[in-house]
Amino acid sequence: MSCVNDENFVAVALVINRSRDGPAFVFHYPSHVPALSNLADKAKNIDAEDVLFERLSQPAGAEPAPEPSENRGSVRDDHYVTESGSQVVPWEHVAGFPARDLAGILTPARSYHKRLFQLSLDPLLCVSYPIHVPENGKWKKPKKASKAKAAKELDEGIAPDEPNPPVRVTKAEPSKEKAKEGKKDDAEEEKRSSMTMFNLVFFLNPKKHETRELVDSLYSNIVKKVNKAYQYSQQHSEFVWKESKRILAAKDRAREEKKKMSALWKELTQNSSLAASMREIYDAVSQNRIATLHLDTVDGILTPSVQIPVPLFVADLPPEDDERHRGLWLTTANALLSQDALEEPGFLDRNFALLLTDDEKKIVAELGNDRDPTASSMAEFARLSKPTMSFYQVGQSNTLTLDQVRKYAQHFIFWRRAMAIPPLHPRDIYMVSPNCDLERLSQDAQDWQTAFPLAPPLPTFLAELSVLPRPYKFITPSKAHRPLYLRMLAWLMRGGWVTQLCTFAYVVVWPEILYEVDYEIEAEELGVATSVDGTDTTSIHTAQSTLDGQSTHSSLTSPPLQLPLQQQQQQQPQQSQTQAQAQPNMPNPSTTSAAEHSAEMARLERIAMKAHRELADKATAHARKVAPVATANPSLNDAPHLAGLTPHIIVDPKKATGKESRYLSAIARRFKDEEHRSAWQLMCKYFDGRCALERIALQEDMKRKKTWTLVTSMREYLLTTRHW
Helix, strand or coil: CCCCCCCCEEEEEEEEEECCCEEEEEEEECCCCCCCCCCCCCCCCCCCCCCCHHHHHCCCCCCCCCCCCCCCCCCCCCCEECCCCCEECHHHEECCEEHHHHHHHCCCCHHHCCCCEEEEECCEEEEECCEECCCCCCCCCCCCCCHHHHHHHHHHHHCCCCCCCCCCEECCCCCHHHHHHHHHHHHHHHHCCCEEEEEEEEEECCCHHHHHHHHHHHHHHHHHHHHHHHHHHHHHHCHHHHHHHHHHHHHHHHHHHCCCHHHHHHHHHHHCHHHHHHHHHHHHHHCCCCEECCEEECCEEECCEECCCCCCEECCCCCCCCCCCCCCEECCCCCCCCHHHHHCCCHHHHHCEEEECCCHHHHHHHHHCCCCCCHHHHHHHHHHCCCCCEHHHHHCCCCCCHHHHHHHHHHHHHCCCEEEECCCCCCCEEEECCCCCHHHHHHHHHHHHHHCCCCCCHHHHHHHHHHCCCEHHHCCCCHHHHHHHHHHHHHHHHCCCEEEEEEEEEEEECHHHHHHHHHHHHHHHHCCCECCCCCECCCHHHHHHHHHHHHHHHHHCCCCCCCCHHHHHHHCCHHHHHHHHHCCCCCCHHHHHHHHHHHHHHHHHHHHHHHHHHHHHHHHHHHHCCCCCCCCCHHHCCCHHHCCCCCEEECCHHHCCCHHHHHHHHHHHHCCCHHHHHHHHHHHHHCECCCCHHHHHHHHCCCHHHHHHHHHHCHHHEEEEEEC
C-alpha cells in the first residue's frame, strides 16, 4: 500500500454549489498551497462536463495568480495591489489557480453523485466523492428514523469495513441564541435549500508509479468515508451548509479588512469545527495518523475517525530498498487465510489472540479516565486478553461475551493499540525474523534490558533462537520461568524480532494408491469384485460367463425380426394388393423395409460381437494384472507394475471430487484402528498448504500433544514444508 505523506498529499478543500449563486470555494488546508512545478504550463482539464480549458488558464476578469518575485511559486500571507490597481487576496488563489475557477471545475454533475470523481491538472490530481442534494431538493430526512438507526447509518457511512467503528455522538445543549438562529435557518431551508452539492476534494501530487495505488487507498479509506460523515451531518442538522455560510462570510469580512491569511485561517480553525476537521484530516493523514474529527452539530458532537490502515505484517520479505516494511512482523498467518476459513464461524476466534502494542497498564489507565460507558468493559478486556489466549478462550470467561471480545478486539486493532497473532505457545517453534530491523538493535537492546533486567542481553537471546529450530520450551530454563519467557516472547513478537516457524502439508498420493484406485475402478466397470489383499473373488472364466450372459440377455431383449416376405404378402389385405397394382412404378414397401431391417440387424450383431470381444479382452487383461497389495510404506514401493506412475498432490482436500475423493478414502483404509481413520477424515481438510498444522489443535479444541501424535501417524501420506 502506497504511503500518504506531505509530499504527495498537497491539500484538502471544500467546494459547494448554491442554487442562486453557483459554485463556491469554501475552505482549503493548509492555507499556503504554492503552485507546483510546470503546473501553470501543463494544466489539463478532463472534467466530464467539458469545462473549457480557457476558463481555467485565463478566466475572464480574473487576476493572474500571485507570484512574488522573491520566491516564485510561494503564496503571500498579506494582501497586495497590482500595478493595475486591483487587490489580490491571498486565499483566492490555490496552487497557482484562481479559487473560483477551481470551484467551477470541481462541481461535477449529478451523474457523479457518490462516485469517484478524478480530475487531472498535471501534475496536480484532484480526487473526490461528490454529494448532491436528494431529488426532492431537501437535505433533511424525515424525523421518523430512530436514533439507533441514525447511528447505524453513520457507522455504515464512515467505516463499512469495521463492524463497530469508533463513532461517538455527544449530546450538547445549544445556546438559546444558537437555537433561535437554527430555527430561523431551518424555516428558510424548508422553503428552499441554497446548497445543492458539496464536494470535499483531495489534491495529490503522486509519482507516476504510485498513482493508482495511492488513489485507491486514499479514496476507499478517507475520501469516501469523510464525505459520507459530512453527508450524515448535513442530512440531520444542515451542518455543512451552515458552517460553509459562516466561513464564506468570515472570508468576505477579512477581504474588506485586508486581514492576513495566517490570522484568518487561525480564526476559522478555532471557530469552525468544519474547518478544524479539514485541518485534522490533512495533518493526520499526511503524517500517517488516525484522523479524529469533531463535528459540532446542532444535534451534538460527532467524532468519526478515519485512517489509512498501517500494515502490521508482511507475508514475504520486502525488497531491500523498502524501508517502510522493514521490521514488521513476518508471517503468512493472515495472508494465507482462505475465503472458506474466513466465513467459517469461530475460525478467527480460535486461531488468533490479541497482542497489545503498548503497555497494558498504560492502556488500562487511559480507559479508566474515559467517560464512555463501555470503557470499563474494554479495560477488563485489556486485562483479560493475553497473547497466549485465543479470543475464544477469553470469551469463555464470565466477564465478557464472545461478541464483546470480537468487538473490543476490532476496536483496539483499529486504533493501532493491538494486533492479532496466533496464540503464543511453548510447544511452538520461534526463530529470528529475516525481516527484523537490525538498525534498531542498539536501542531495543536497552529497552529489553529495562523491561527484563534478569534476562540475557537481547543479542545473546536472539542468537540462542537462531542456533537450531526447536520448540520454545527448550529455551526456557525451567517450567517456573515459562510465564516470564512467554512475556519476553511477546515483547520480541511486538517488535518484529521473531516469527513463528510453522508446518504446512499437502496430501501426497503414492503410485501404489494410484494403482489401487485405478484397479478398483476397472474392476467395477467389468463387474469383477476385488480386494486389496491381492486375490480376485472371480476368475476370468466367471467374467467371460458374465459377459456371455449379458450378450444372451441382450439378444433376447432385441426387437424380433419381421415375418418372411411370403407370409407378409399372404396376410396383407386385398386392398393393399389393389393399391400396389394401381401404382406399378412405385417400389414395394414391404420388400424394401425387410431388406433394410435385415441389413441393420446384421450391423448391430457385428457391433455387439465386437463389444463382446473388447469386454472379454479387457477382462482378460484385468485378470492378468498384478492385484494391488497394501504395504506399510507406499512411498518406498518400487514394484515393476508401478513404473511410470508419478505421485499425485491433492491441492485442496475440501474440494476433492472423483478420483481424488477415492484416493483419500483409500488412504483412510490404510489405517489399522478406527481412531486414526476418524482423525484422517477430520484433519485432511487442513492439509491444503495454507493452514499451519500448529493451528489444528486450536481449531478442533484438542490437546496439542494428542494432535501431533495423530498427525505424525499420517506422515507417510503428507508432503510437508516449513516457513513463517
